[in-house]
Amino acid sequence: MAAEISEELPSIVKVTVPSIPRTWDNVSLLYDNQWHDSAEVDEEIKNIHSSVPDLVDIEVIGQSYQGKNITCLRITNEQNTVQKAQTLVVAHHHGREQVTVEMALRFVLRLLNGYGVDTTLTEYIDTQEIYVIMTINPDALDVVVNEGNHWLRKNLRPYDNDGDGLFGEDDVDDKNGDGYISEYDVYIKDYPEEVPAIYDIDYAYYEGIDNDGDGLFNEDEVGLVDLNRNYPTFWEDGNTDVLTQEYRGTAPFSEPETQAFRDFALNHTFAMAYSLHSGINATYFPADESDHWFEPSLYYGMAGDYRDILPSGYNNIAGYPQLSDDRIMSTTYGGWGEWMYTERGCTVPITFELYTNASVHEDAASPIIENNSTHIIREWKGIYGYFAPVESAINDLWEDIVGAFDYLLEMTPRVNFVATGITGGVTAGQDVDITLSMECLSPHLGSKDAISVFDENSVELDSLIAIGADQTIVDHPSFTLSEDLDSSGYVILVGCNYTGYTQFLVTTGGTGPGIDPLLLVAGIGLTITLVAIVVVIYMKKRT
Numbered sequence: 001m002a003a004e005i006s007e008e009l010p011s012i013v014k015v016t017v018p019s020i021p022r023t024w025d026n027v028s029l030l031y032d033n034q035w036h037d038s039a040e041v042d043e044e045i046k047n048i049h050s051s052v053p054d055l056v057d058i059e060v061i062g063q064s065y066q067g068k069n070i071t072c073l074r075i076t077n078e079q080n081t082v083q084k085a086q087t088l089v090v091a092h093h094h095g096r097e098q099v100t101v102e103m104a105l106r107f108v109l110r111l112l113n114g115y116g117v118d119t120t121l122t123e124y125i126d127t128q129e130i131y132v133i134m135t136i137n138p139d140a141l142d143v144v145v146n147e148g149n150h151w152l153r154k155n156l157r158p159y160d161n162d163g164d165g166l167f168g169e170d171d172v173d174d175k176n177g178d179g180y181i182s183e184y185d186v187y188i189k190d191y192p193e194e195v196p197a198i199y200d201i202d203y204a205y206y207e208g209i210d211n212d213g214d215g216l217f218n219e220d221e222v223g224l225v226d227l228n229r230n231y232p233t234f235w236e237d238g239n240t241d242v243l244t245q246e247y248r249g250t251a252p253f254s255e256p257e258t259q260a261f262r263d264f265a266l267n268h269t270f271a272m273a274y275s276l277h278s279g280i281n282a283t284y285f286p287a288d289e290s291d292h293w294f295e296p297s298l299y300y301g302m303a304g305d306y307r308d309i310l311p312s313g314y315n316n317i318a319g320y321p322q323l324s325d326d327r328i329m330s331t332t333y334g335g336w337g338e339w340m341y342t343e344r345g346c347t348v349p350i351t352f353e354l355y356t357n358a359s360v361h362e363d364a365a366s367p368i369i370e371n372n373s374t375h376i377i378r379e380w381k382g383i384y385g386y387f388a389p390v391e392s393a394i395n396d397l398w399e400d401i402v403g404a405f406d407y408l409l410e411m412t413p414r415v416n417f418v419a420t421g422i423t424g425g426v427t428a429g430q431d432v433d434i435t436l437s438m439e440c441l442s443p444h445l446g447s448k449d450a451i452s453v454f455d456e457n458s459v460e461l462d463s464l465i466a467i468g469a470d471q472t473i474v475d476h477p478s479f480t481l482s483e484d485l486d487s488s489g490y491v492i493l494v495g496c497n498y499t500g501y502t503q504f505l506v507t508t509g510g511t512g513p514g515i516d517p518l519l520l521v522a523g524i525g526l527t528i529t530l531v532a533i534v535v536v537i538y539m540k541k542r543t
């Protein structure tokens with residue numbers, strides 16, 4: 001019996017994957033209101049993963065110098081295995097900025113606890129792959145959290161500062177046992193003023209004892225490479241002095257921690273990303289060697305958004321040359337953001353400096369402990385508060401800045417693709433034209449790359465123009481119907497690496513694009529289809 005003509009026409013339907021039913025209780029931290037060391041971070045990650053396995057995947061992306069795992073969490077609706085728009089939070093390049101680890105942890109909890117409860121957060125997790133690296137410098141985290149050294153910024157590659165054959169044998173020490181390692185700021189008395197201003201420091205040394213009895217104290221501190229100066233972009237202009245806080249290392253990516261990040265980043269495409277720091281309140285956008293923002297108008301618009309989102313006091317126009325009063329030099333030689341922009345195509349890699357307390361470095365906090373004929377010495381105990389709040393204020397800080405994390409997800413360029421028609425050919429080998437509506441859901445970031453249509457073997461069938469931020473356009477990709485065209489259908493993919501991909505089924509036996517996709521999916525076996533998609537995307541990303 002001949003089928004109805006209308007049932008033999010090809011049709012196209014979007015394969016939709018529903019949100020995952022919420023089956024888990026709110027996840028809380030095992031260690032709340034206290035700093036996590038690297039082992040405790042690992043415990044939290046395990047607990048998070050086992051509590052919500054449907055949304056959380058974990059991947060060890062490498063090891064630190066001392067062999068500790070550097071772990072990345074991926075938060076996404078795992079039932080939709082097609083590559084989605086990707087976004088990133090990487091915390092803690094710098095040891096003493098341990099508050100960034102805490103913010104990354106709370107970001108993950110917010111996502112898991114908001115899923116299925118908060119419509120917006122649920123949409124973000126259904127349409128994005130959100131990657132979070134809690135610490136990229138776990139060795140330094142342990143020194144800072146467990147040894148009371150609130151100064152350590154760099155990684156833990158050993159270095160024999162004084163050439164005696166021993167490594168790190170005389171670090172800074174809390175000599176008087178008050179819980180802080182003081183900095184002694186020395187001012188040489190060649191100023192006309194009686195007491196020099198606090199930032200006119202000539203040099204500094206730290207509290208300590210002569211651990212190895214060689215007559216010198218603190219002559220061989222631990223810590224060597226500033227991981228946020230070890231990336232290749234403008235690395236050649238970086239700091240070559242091993243004893244400074246910003247030593248760039250012997251070569252770009254010389255350090256296992258930055259190598260781990262490099263290898264991870266090479267497998268992903270991020271339109272926007274955060275690297276979390278503390279020590280100032282600012283959202284730094286990347287800049288070229290002349291300190292000019294790479295994307296001035298875009299960044300300027302975003303800086304305005306951050307002014308609205310973040311508490312007052314954040315200098316959100318850091319780096320914008322045209323506003324000289326507020327400008328802070330933002331080009332970082334060998335920095336993460338510049339590499340992400342120039343080498344990885346990340347349009348907006350923001351170095352998010354999320355906490356400082358400058359008041360701890362005012363005069364009152366740094367009393368003069370010596371004032372002789374040639375020198376003044378101030379003792380500054382406040383470094384701990386400068387980079388990190390007291391533990392009891394960690395959650396308050398999170399509440400203050402959570403809007404900036406929601407903003408990251410809001411900006412990530414997802415596109416709602418809808419196919420509303422298919423015309424032209426009716427059998428394999430004939431050409432068809434589909435009517436494709438594309439709605440970019442990000443207010444500031446478009447697809448950047450052209451939107452493409454791929455078949456199951458990642459052969460590009462057609463390429464469209466890129467879609468702009470906040471834009472809805474209709475286009476008409478065309479392609480040749482496959483030999484696989486039948487009532488069970490075959491898959492095509494639409495999207496790009498920035499927006500992620502949406503899969504559509506091309507079938508016969510339908511009555512057009514009005515088919516309920518859930519009915520169709522149920523009829524053909526979603527699992528098999530999705531497995532095929534995973535292979536396609538995986539192969540595509542490896543090229």
Ligand SMILES: [Ca+2]
Pocket residue numbers: 159160161162163164165166167168169220
């Ligand atoms: Ca030594």
Ligand SMILES: [Ca+2]
Pocket residue numbers: 173174175176177178179180181182207
């Ligand atoms: Ca002390």
Ligand SMILES: [Ca+2]
Pocket residue numbers: 170209210211212213214215216217218219
């Ligand atoms: Ca010594």
Ligand SMILES: [Ca+2]
Pocket residue numbers: 170171172173208209210211217218219
């Ligand atoms: Ca010492």
Ligand SMILES: [Zn+2]
Pocket residue numbers: 093094097276277278279
């Ligand atoms: Zn930092």
